[in-house]
Amino acid sequence: xxxxxxxxxxxxxxxxxxxxxxxxxxxxxxxxxxxxxxxxxxxxxxxxxxxxxxxxxxxxxxxxxxxxxxxxxxxxxxxxxxxxxxxxxxxxxxxxxxxxxxxxxxxxxxxxxxxxxxxxxxxxxxxxxxxxxxxxxxxxxxxxxxxxxxxxxxxxxxxxxxxxxxxxxxxxxxxxxxxxxxxxxxxxxxxxxxxxxxx
Amino acid sequence: xxxxxxxxxxxxxxxxxxxxxxxxxxxxxxxxxxxxxxxxxxxxxxxxxxxxxxxxxxxxxxxxxxxxxxxxxxxxxxxxxxxxxxxxxxxxxxxxxxxxxxxxxxxxxxxxxxxxxxxxxxxxxxxxxxxxxxxxxxxxxxxxxxxxxxxxxxxxxxxxxxxxxxxxxxxxxxxxxxxxxxxxxxxxxxxxxxxxxxx
DNA sequence: GCTTAATGTGAAAATAAATTCACATAGGGA
DNA sequence: TCCCTATGTGAATTTATTTTCACATTAAGC
Numbered sequence: 128x129x130x131x132x133x134x135x136x137x138x139x140x141x142x143x144x145x146x147x148x149x150x151x152x153x154x155x156x157x158x159x160x161x162x163x164x165x166x167x168x169x170x171x172x173x174x175x176x177x178x179x180x181x182x183x184x185x186x187x188x189x190x191x192x193x194x195x196x197x198x199x200x201x202x203x204x205x206x207x208x209x210x211x212x213x214x215x216x217x218x219x220x221x222x223x224x225x226x227x228x229x230x231x232x233x234x235x236x237x238x239x240x241x242x243x244x245x246x247x248x249x250x251x252x253x254x255x256x257x258x259x260x261x262x263x264x265x266x267x268x269x270x271x272x273x274x275x276x277x278x279x280x281x282x283x284x285x286x287x288x289x290x291x292x293x294x295x296x297x298x299x300x301x302x303x304x305x306x307x308x309x310x311x312x313x314x315x316x317x318x319x320x321x322x323x324x325x326x
Numbered sequence: 327x328x329x330x331x332x333x334x335x336x337x338x339x340x341x342x343x344x345x346x347x348x349x350x351x352x353x354x355x356x357x358x359x360x361x362x363x364x365x366x367x368x369x370x371x372x373x374x375x376x377x378x379x380x381x382x383x384x385x386x387x388x389x390x391x392x393x394x395x396x397x398x399x400x401x402x403x404x405x406x407x408x409x410x411x412x413x414x415x416x417x418x419x420x421x422x423x424x425x426x427x428x429x430x431x432x433x434x435x436x437x438x439x440x441x442x443x444x445x446x447x448x449x450x451x452x453x454x455x456x457x458x459x460x461x462x463x464x465x466x467x468x469x470x471x472x473x474x475x476x477x478x479x480x481x482x483x484x485x486x487x488x489x490x491x492x493x494x495x496x497x498x499x500x501x502x503x504x505x506x507x508x509x510x511x512x513x514x515x516x517x518x519x520x521x522x523x524x525x
Numbered sequence: 526g527c528t529t530a531a532t533g534t535g536a537a538a539a540t541a542a543a544t545t546c547a548c549a550t551a552g553g554g555a
Numbered sequence: 556t557c558c559c560t561a562t563g564t565g566a567a568t569t570t571a572t573t574t575t576c577a578c579a580t581t582a583a584g585c
Binding site for chain 4: 171180
């Protein structure tokens with residue numbers, strides 16, 4: 128087989144995307160080098176030109192996810208100025224990530240990625256807690272601007288955000304797409320909004 | 327090495343417990359036959375006298391978990407009659423399961439166990455949704471007895487239960503025990519209680 | 526056009542884990 | 556007591572996957 132040759136930068140990106148595509152797909156399986164390679168029409172050994180080993184590849188996948196989550200955050204900040212709307216938007220975007228994007232949310236609770244290597248597990252932990260801290264910031268800003276009740280702890284709100292979004296991902300994947308993510312998130316948002324908006 | 331000989335019934339139980347102990351332990355790793363065997367001072371091949379293969383063993387582990395969760399439910403039902411108290415008790419028991427028991431909550435979101443085999447994934451899905459249905463029942467009963475607000479959907483409350491408990495498990499395991507499960511659950515309970523009790 | 530470094534390949538080796546198998550033995554029941 | 560079977564063992568064997576390696580090829584710069 129003769130395959131086009133591309134610079135590493137591009138290939139690295141492609142490999143990460145292939146990995147994500149595989150993880151996001153129907154079947155829940157271990158991410159195999161062979162699969163990733165096949166998905167891109169390369170020999171498995173080609174992957175080693177771009178990543179030292181499987182581990183390095185997984186780390187790159189993780190980094191990609193981190194970037195995605197944070198860019199989402201950035202976009203929402205620019206999209207609207209109202210903190211309640213920002214929260215809502217983040218919630219629904221996350222929902223879309225679960226049901227329509229590639230395997231990002233699945234990875235968040237996957238042994239596969241953070242399970243084995245301690246260092247990676249810690250990185251994942253920091254990604255999630257960092258993300259939650261950002262949500263917390265949105266809430267706090269909303270409180271300062273009088274859009275959100277001040278007698279409710281911003282940290283608790285961030286916890287509820289995770290509490291809405293994470294079980295949805297779990298049930299969606301375990302239920303093989305049967306679980307109604309949008310419905311769940313929509314319903315939860317009504318309750319959450321009710322609870323936090325200034326009356 | 328000369329090891330005592332025990333009847334299968336006993337051994338099966340021991341094997342499942344060894345598996346759970348390993349999963350619950352510090353290091354998050356793939357459940358290997360070798361590890362389970364070593365944990366009990368047996369040769370790996372001995373395990374095959376009791377389970378056809380690794381898969382059958384994992385299924386037994388899953389069944390054990392199911393039984394544990396449901397017995398918890400049963401105990402709480404007998405312990406108190408007040409539905410709000412029952413909910414609280416379930417929440418805190420689950421918290422203890424996360425931070426102090428063997429690896430049950432970790433398994434709930436583990437690719438390792440429900441990831442590969444479709445049939446097992448579906449079973450896990452049914453276990454969780456069934457458990458939530460029971461929580462929902464507690465809520466509904468509380469509503470009928472006038473202990474819980476009726477203008478709030480029992481299903482939503484069950485969803486929040488999962489939303490409190492599951493992220494706690496995730497963060498506890500990823501954070502290597504650093505995450506304060508009791509604090510999280512305690513805090514959430516205050517909010518939840520506030521939201522659902524009849525005023 | 527040539528050179529060469531980066532990228533790709535297939536086959537083989539390394540690693541890892543599950544599983545099988547021939548043999549050993551404990552211990553409950555005739 | 557002796558037998559028979561369930562349980563246990565260690566040493567292969569199988570299966571799955573990652574990783575290495577010697578060699579091929581492309582494309583970018585000279």
